[in-house]
Amino acid sequence: MRYKSLDELLRTYLLSQEEEGFKKRDNNWWYASELGTCLRKQFLRRLGIKGKEKQWRITFLAEQGKAIHNRIQDAIKNTGRLVAAEESIEDNDLRLKGRFDLIVNLNDKTEEPYLTLIDIKTQRPEAFFRRAKDPAKDKVKEFQKKQLASYFFFARRKYPDLKDARIYYMDRGGGAREEFVFKFKPETFKEILDELNLLNTYWKNKEIPPCKKDWECKDMCDLYKKQCELVKKGELTLDEFVSKFKRSPN
Numbered sequence: 001m002r003y004k005s006l007d008e009l010l011r012t013y014l015l016s017q018e019e020e021g022f023k024k025r026d027n028n029w030w031y032a033s034e035l036g037t038c039l040r041k042q043f044l045r046r047l048g049i050k051g052k053e054k055q056w057r058i059t060f061l062a063e064q065g066k067a068i069h070n071r072i073q074d075a076i077k078n079t080g081r082l083v084a085a086e087e088s089i090e091d092n093d094l095r096l097k098g099r100f101d102l103i104v105n106l107n108d109k110t111e112e113p114y115l116t117l118i119d120i121k122t123q124r125p126e127a128f129f130r131r132a133k134d135p136a137k138d139k140v141k142e143f144q145k146k147q148l149a150s151y152f153f154f155a156r157r158k159y160p161d162l163k164d165a166r167i168y169y170m171d172r173g174g175g176a177r178e179e180f181v182f183k184f185k186p187e188t189f190k191e192i193l194d195e196l197n198l199l200n201t202y203w204k205n206k207e208i209p210p211c212k213k214d215w216e217c218k219d220m221c222d223l224y225k226k227q228c229e230l231v232k233k234g235e236l237t238l239d240e241f242v243s244k245f246k247r248s249p250n
C-alpha cells in the first residue's frame with residue numbers, strides 16, 4: 001500500500017503503537033499522574049471507558065514532550081548525577097501505580113548526597129506564559145502538587161534519603177524554564193491516602209463518583225462530557241454504561 005503522505009504514514013504508525021500499548025496495559029489501577037483530578041474522570045478511565053474522538057494535535061504534542069524528556073534524561077545521565085529514571089511506584093493495597101521521571105543527586109560525589117525527585121512538564125508557549133505570568137494564580141496547580149507528592153512519598157519507600165521534589169517546567173516553543181521546589185508535610189500524604197481510599201470505596205460499591213461541574217469539566221475534560229451527561233440524567237445503569245462506552249481491546 002502506498003501512503004498519501006508522510007503524515008499519514010506517521011499517524012498509522014503512532015496509532016498502531018497506541019493500540020499495542022492499550023492491549024498490554026493493565027488499566028485496573030489508579031494512576032499517580034491523575035491524582036487530584038476529577039474522581040469521576042479517574043473512575044471512568046479505570047473502567048476503560050472510551051474518550052472522545054482522537055485529536056492528532058495532542059498526540060504529536062505528546063511525542064514532542066517525550067523527545068524532550070528523553071533528551072533531558074540523557075543529559076543528566078551524562079553528568080553522572082542520575083540516580084533513577086522512569087521508575088515505577090506501586091501500592092497493591094491502594095491499587096496505585098505511577099512512574100516518576102528522575103531522581104538526581106545535586107551534590108558532588110565528595111559530599112553527602114542531596115537527592116531530589118524531578119517531574120518534567122513540557123508546556124506549549126502560551127500555556128507556559130499563562131501559568132508563569134498570571135500574578136493572581138498559583139504557578140503550580142494543586143493537582144500537580146498532589147501528583148508530585150505521591151511520587152515523592154511512594155518513591156521514599158525505596159529512596160528514604162530523598163530531600164525534596166521539584167517540578168521542572170519547560171516551554172516547548174521558546175526554551176524558557178522554571179523550577180519549583182517542594183518539601184511535603186505528612187498531611188499532604190494523608191490527603192493522598194484519603195483520595196485513594198475514597199476512590200476505592202466508590203469502586204467497591206460500583207458507584208460512579210459525582211459529577212464535578214467546575215473548571216475541570218470545561219478546561220481539562222472534553223473526554224467524558226457526553227458520558228457524564230448521560231449518567232447525570234440517570235439514563236443508564238453502571239452496567240449499561242460500561243457496555244455502551246467501554247473501549248474494545250481490539
Ligand code: SF4
Nearest residue numbers: 038041212217221228
Ligand atoms: S466532564 Fe467533568 S465531571 Fe465529567 S468526568 Fe470530566 S471533569 Fe469529571
